[in-house]
Structure formats: C-alpha cells, structure tokens
Amino acid sequence: MISNLKIFLFLMVFVALSFLTAHRHIYIDRFVSLDTSTSEPIEPLVMLAGEKGTIKLTKVKKKDTDKMTTNEHPVRSTFAPMDKNNSTTGAYKEISLVNARDWYLGWFQLDKIFLNCEVKTCRLRKGWKYFNTSDAVVFNGVISSLGTPPKRPNPDQIWVVSAWETPYHSRSKVFSNQGWKDQINWTMTYRLDSDIPVPYGLVKKNENKSNKDYGTIMTNKKKMVAWVVSNCNTPGQRKKYVEQLKEIVPVDVFGRCGSPVPIDIFGIINKTYKFYLSFENSLCKDYITEKFFMRQNLDVVLITRGGGNYTKFYPQESFINSNKFKNAHELGKFLLKLDKDNIAYLNYLKSKENYRSLDFGVSIRKGLCNMCKMLHDKKIHRNVYKDYNKWWWNSDCNSKPTDIIL
Template sequence: MQIVGKVVWIHVHNSGHNTAKHDDLVAPQSGTDIWFANLPKVLKTGTEARSGVPKDKKTSVLLGAQARDKYTVSNIDDRLRKFSPDTPTLQLTKEVGPSNDQIDNISDVSQNKLPSLRNLIMDHKGSILKKQLSNMEVHRYKTIVVLNRHMWFLRGAKPGHGYFSHCEYKMCELSFDERKISSSAAIMFYGVSYPSKPPPTRNNPDQVWILAAWESPIYMHGASWENEVWKNKINWTMTYRIDSDIPTPGGKVAKDKSKIRDYDAIMKKKTKLIGWVVSHCRTQSKREDYVKHLEKVVPVDIFGRCGMSKPTNVFGLLNTTYKFYLSFENSLCKDYITEKLFDRQNLDVVPIVRGIGNYTLFYPKTSFIDTRDFKSAEELGEYLQYLDRNNTAYVQYLKAKEHLHTQSAYSVRQMGYCTMCKKLHKLDQNRHSYPDIYQWLLKDKCVKPTDI
C-alpha cells in the first residue's frame, strides 16, 4: 500500500543529542497533531546506517501532518519533543537524499518519493516499525469529494474536516474540488441531481463510490442509473432506506422522560381538526386527490403553495390549535418516510401518515394514524369525527409519544458522515459493490395508490 496525503521528509541532524531509546511509534490519540516514528534501532546518528539499511540513505522520519496545520522549521522540533523528549534535533529537507534545502512550511512531497522511505523501513528486520507504518497508512486523512452538490444536499457544509470534528473517527475531510477525484478516498454522488453522463474514471481500486439520496426514487434520473456503465460501480449507499450501507432516515427517535404534559390544558386550546402544510401540489402518491375525498367528511386547513398563505409560525399554530396533521408523502416508495412525520412527532398533534414505509420501526402504532388501516378517505374521516368527540380516546395518541423525542434529519445525516469516515478507515471490513444500482435503488420500489 502506498502512503498518500500530507507528508514530509525530515532529516535527522546530529547535534550531539542522543537518539531516542525506543523504536515505537509515538501515536497521540485520534485528533491530535502528528504521527511520528523514531528509527533509532534502525539507524545510527547522522548518516551512518546499521545493517539492513542502505548506507547512502540519510536518517529519515515520517511525519503525517493534518492538512489544516502548518509546521515550520522553528516549531517542528518542539512539536516532536512534546511526544518524545529524546528526539534528536531535526532539520527539514525536501526529500530523502543529499539535498540540504530547507523549507519554511510543510507541503506535499511528490508521490514518487514515498516508496523510498517505506522500503527503507521495510528492509529492517524488526516487526514493530512495519506494523506502525501500516498503522500510519490507515490513519491518514480520507478525502471525500462531493459531486453535483444539491443546494440542500450538504446545507451549510464547507470544505474541510468540520463535518467530522465531533466523530469518533475525525480523520476525514470533504472537498468540492473535482481536481482531487483521482487522489480521494471516496466520491459521493447525489442521486437526484446527478446528470445523465458516464461516471468519472476510477484509477484507484480502493476508492469508494457512495450514492447519497434522500428524495424519492420518483425524482431521480432513472435513465442515468439504469445505464450499463453504472453496474458494479457504486460501493456504498447513504439513503433513507433501512437497508442502506449508511442508513440516514428522516429522523431518529430517542427517549425523553423529562417531558411532562398537562393534557387538560392542551385540549382546551385545540379548536380545529386537521392542518396540512404543503407546497408540492401534484404528486405520484396522489395525496391531493385523497385529501379532496377526506374533505367530503371533515374540514382540512391547507397552508402553503397549495392552499392558504402560510403564517410565520405555522407549526406553532398547528401545535396548539389543531388535533391532527397530515404527514402525507409525495411518493409511495419503499422505506420513504420523511420529516413530514419525524418533525411533527415533537408537536402536541397526532400525525396521519400516508406512505408504504414501516412506521412502527420508529414509533408506537398508537402514536399515529395510518391511512392504510382504512378502506377509503371517507372511512378515515368518520374515525376522525369519533376522536374529535372523544377526548379520552384522542389523548391516548398523545400519551403514546410523550416520552419520545425526535432528532432532526440533519443530525441523523451528521451521524451518517461519522459512520462513513469510520468505514473508510476500516475499508477491508466494508468492501462491497452493487452489481446493479438501478435494481436496488429504483426498479419496482414505488407503487401507485389503490384507495382513491
């Protein structure tokens, strides 16, 4: 395996200091500044080499620097001594060999220099350094290049490591620079907006291709993903689907026993029956037609592009004034459950769901109403009339979720990026490829409504 990333060659200058008394890798905990390997048992001070190491090679040490840090001649010695007090004085040079040109800042070194140090270490008969070199290779930064970034795909994201700063594995960074594709550890494709064109060339077989998607397959470029050129290309999926390699559904449910509800006070403010906020007026699920049938039995207040103008604090209004909220998906597709349910479950309102996902994976069956449990919209309307007359029965729905709290889709995706980084650092345990991503993602994954 070739080491790739931010590296420097450091020439050990003999200034009278003793060499280090051990040959371990001084490995700070994850997230600290450097990886540093001492080679005292391999090499004498200065340029004299012990047996097993070519004598024309200078004593060298590998330092893997995080991309965001800058080390200079003036501070590098102190940085290394922090982890190994016996470290000899260091003089920076651009490469292994006779050059004495000093550099002021650590920068990328040409890739053809990297095998030289590896060979120098691997010629040594000891096993510790071989193991530590492998460890250094595994823990280098993993760059993930994001292609066709949708306007909300990485909302607020900036290039760099910020997305991973809170993760267990922090050594990853996002990039939107397509010039880094060939050297990156992974490429992310956003399924909805990726143009109908062939994939880029993959020169590194260890590079991971990740398909991300949080919109319904109905709105993906099916013709593009169906193309033969995509077969055996995608390695991981990061979608709302439960069977994704990195599942990132529309929310995550956690227990919250601190919630205390005064249901009598809540019910006194509930003066209206059903509210719905919607901006997509013609959909594959035909939810708009279902609502027309429902309105024959009960009133529905519609806010947004498809109804009345939306108040500034519309969800605050729904929380206090309305008993029910329509959590109707725009598509009837496998596992497709969005924030239309997750975000509303934090409100004192009972969601009415319409989709084909397994809602009970996330919430108790008694905390929502599913249109699939009724033969028609009219039958559902009659049941809602019953609950409107019977506060005791209605409140049971609210009580079923009183100790639950939903984390947002944004926080779930943040956790997904942490999972991605961990998997990239454990690549041998996570190798996978989709023979036909179209079959997995799109083919026969959506159905037409049958109850309208």
C-alpha cells in the first residue's frame, strides 16, 4: 500500500513538472516577485523627464504628494473633504482586495506589506468578508464579474479600481454598467494620471556600479536580435512588425510564437545577443511593462515599441525607440549600421549604467503605501469619477499602427 502511494505521488509530481516545463513560456513575461521583505528603500521617488532625456530622482515633497493624489480628471467631480475625525494616522485603516486573482494574492505577505511605508497603520485584507468593515475596497478592473455595484456600507468607504492590462485586454465589461457611474473614487493602474500610479517598474540611481569588462561583453555577442513572446496576435500588430523586421536583420523568436524557450533564456540573451525587442501587445498611453523595465538591467540594447514615454524613466540614449523610424525596414537598416559600430553600440550600454530598474513588486508596494497615506491624510478630498469606464477607455490607444508596411 505504501509502495503504491509513493508511486502515485511520484507520478503526480512528474506530471506537474512536465506541464510547467511545457508551458513555461506562458508565464515568462508576467513572472515578477512581490516579496515585501526586500531591502529596497521605500521612500517615494519621483521620476521626471529632464532635458535631453535625462532623469531626476527626488524624494516626494508634501505639495507634490498632494498633486499626485488629487489631480483633476475631466470625467471626475470633487466633493467635500472626508470627516477629519476619521482621518488620523493613529487608527488602523483597512484595505480589502475583494476580487483579486488567487495567484496575485499569493505573492503578497499581507502582514508585512506596510512595514516599510511612511505611514504604517494600515492592514491589507483579501476577500468579500471584509467588505463591510474596510476603509478602502480595491476592485480588479480586468477580470471583474460583479454586475451591478454592491451597496456601499458607509458613505466614507473609498472604492478603488486596479488594472495593469490595457483596455483591449480588460475582459470585464462590468464598469460599462450605468450603476457604476459616480461610484469609483480612486484609480490604481499603470497610467501615470491615475490617482495612485503604479507603473510596471521603478528606476533608481545605481550606486553600486561594477567595473564591467566591455571587451569581453562585445566578444561574446555573436547574434543580433532576440524576442521572447507568448501572445502572438495583438492589437499592436507586433508580430507583423517583427516579420517585416526579419526581412532586413535576423531575429530569433522564442516562446509560443517561435522556438521553445530555454530555461536560462535571458542569461543566453544577455551574453550572446546585441538587441532585444521590448514590444508591447498594445500601443496605449503609459503602457510600459516589465518587458522594458526588467530587461534594461541586462547587457543588451533594448528596442522599444509601445505607446508610453520611455524617457520618463530612462535616458533616451540608453535604448532604441522604434517610433523614431518610419517602419521596420528603416529600423533594420539602422541596426545593421549600429552592428558595425562598436563605439556607438557601447554608448547605449554605458548610458544606462547609472540606473537600475526595480521590479513590479516594489512598484505595487509603493502604490499601497501611497494608498495607506491617502487614507490617513486629513486634507484628503473624496474624488468621484463621473464615468470611470469613459476615463479607462480614453487611454489613447493606437489600434491602427502606422509603422506597418502595407
């Protein structure tokens, strides 16, 4: 009996490992660490585009915080401040994630999320059982299937919508329901005009620069362009763009749209490739994902294609923006020229030495810290979106790219 049980358990583990190995490319673009025990500094950083694409990183000042949390929206109205007696940093504020995905929640250490925040007196909860007692309720704006809004237990409860996919990939049509008008107070999304902006990554000055052996780095780079991708048919038509780019330069594609993904794919890319395609699935305002942020830490030159302003985070000379070229053929010709100019190529690599990308987990934690602080702010104004759905779909998405050769 025991022997049969061991055999059964072995087979179950084998099947599970086989599945994960066969499908690992599905998760490769979305795997980020949300370990809240990280030693990264928690003080807010502001990333501003300076002259000629340079970046200034400064601590947030009080007046800047006010601007970030109470910025006006054309589809939003502002009501009177909340009761001052209910806005002190002494009492704990409860934030409930009522319908977040299980895998999303599994990465949070709920009891530690606020330990390094400026304002620590908040608790993060999950599930509907905390709905009636929470000071803020966070709804998942991508997968929500709520229908009409629930009854708000008290008028001071803040309703927040979180979303890190573009409108094209927001499968939920819930917020088009008329009942949701004048219900949402704050937004927490990748868009920088959100009440609580949470981009897919943050950037800090690299104070621990190592002396890189660029001679060896260049010697090992024998290949041109790599791309790891799992979603082939997208609104931004990136697959078609890459097919046209391949007419000029060699591009090795890995994932569901190409060859199987080696286990150490980004180690291989870091060592042997000169360029990596950081192409977004949708060309929407501010939509810049980990495809850019986390790959900027590699010794490769990124080629971007998206709707966001990348120079808000990194110097413009540290990556190649495909938007600067008429089409994929023009970009390909530039890459061939750059491939023969080691000095020009190295300038791209060296220009990002002074900066380091922090992962999505750090960005989310900073966002939750800001939410906690906002809940405790005595001067906070309660914002109400007249039509959240209209605000969300007004994301300046380009559904008809002009860089595709017809």
